[in-house]
Amino acid sequence: MTPSRAPMTAPTAPAGTAREVLDAPHTLLTTMAAPVDPADPRVVEAAADLLATLRRADDRLGVSAPQIGLGWRLLAIDVSSHPRTRSCAGELVLVNPRLTQAARWETAREGCLSVPGLVGEVRRATRITVTGQRPGDGESLTFHTDAFEARCLQHQLDHLDGVLFLDRMPTARAVHRARHPQSPLRHHV
Ligand SMILES: [Zn+2]
Numbered sequence: 001m002t003p004s005r006a007p008m009t010a011p012t013a014p015a016g017t018a019r020e021v022l023d024a025p026h027t028l029l030t031t032m033a034a035p036v037d038p039a040d041p042r043v044v045e046a047a048a049d050l051l052a053t054l055r056r057a058d059d060r061l062g063v064s065a066p067q068i069g070l071g072w073r074l075l076a077i078d079v080s081s082h083p084r085t086r087s088c089a090g091e092l093v094l095v096n097p098r099l100t101q102a103a104r105w106e107t108a109r110e111g112c113l114s115v116p117g118l119v120g121e122v123r124r125a126t127r128i129t130v131t132g133q134r135p136g137d138g139e140s141l142t143f144h145t146d147a148f149e150a151r152c153l154q155h156q157l158d159h160l161d162g163v164l165f166l167d168r169m170p171t172a173r174a175v176h177r178a179r180h181p182q183s184p185l186r187h188h189v
Contacts, residue, residue: 016048018056019068021113024164028066029114033160036072038095038138043074047093047135050076054091060113062152064159067114073097074135075156079149084108086147094132094141099157101129110155111178112165120175122168124151 022029036043046065053068054060054076062077078091102125111119128150130143145153155165169175 014045014048016045016050016052018052019049021053021063021067022069023116024112024114024166026114028069028071029159029164030162031066031071032162033064033066033071033073035096036074038133038135043072043095044135046070046072046074047076047095050074050093051091054078062156063113064156066159066162073160075153075160077149077152077156079152082148082152084148087145087149089143089145089149092143093135094130094143095135095138097130097132097153097157097160099128099154100131100142101127102154103127108151109176110151110165112155114159115164115166117178118166118175119178120165120169122151122155122165123170124154126150128153130157
């Protein structure tokens with residue numbers, strides 16, 4: 001396993017294309033995604049497309065392959081601009097990621113690019129360890145993080161299992177309309 005300071009994106013990653021983000025209730029958003037080969041050129045291309053999709057707007061903090069129409073276990077995050085971020089890897093892409101440790105749970109507000117206009121209080125771990133592979137060379141990565149980066153990663157991991165944040169609401173009253181759905185709350189992960 002590689003320490004978490006290893007480069008988190010493939011050094012030779014191609015330039016990607018920003019893709020449309022699917023809205024719920026699309027079937028792919030409620031379907032378990034499939035493991036993929038990190039060295040498959042289609043996966044490397046999809047990783048670059050995820051990053052391009054993420055960079056398209058300031059309120060985008062994370063995006064998963066199912067959200068751009070691919071039923072694959074692949075995600076990208078970048079929470080470097082979020083005020084609740086502590087540990088931060090910058091742009092991070094993981095293939096076949098898996099949550100291996102989770103501790104210190106808290107309830108906090110989050111939203112989703114695929115559920116525009118709504119936010120909700122979701123219970124997540126604030127200290128986590130995630131393993132996965134780097135697109136391209138398939139290098140194994142172990143990643144420890146906390147605070148908002150941990151929340152964003154857990155949200156994206158849920159997408160790979162076909163779970164939306166709405167599915168984690170204890171009651172319908174935990175769901176709220178975003179005051180500024182276009183971006184100012186910056187909870188969209
Ligand atoms: Zn989401």
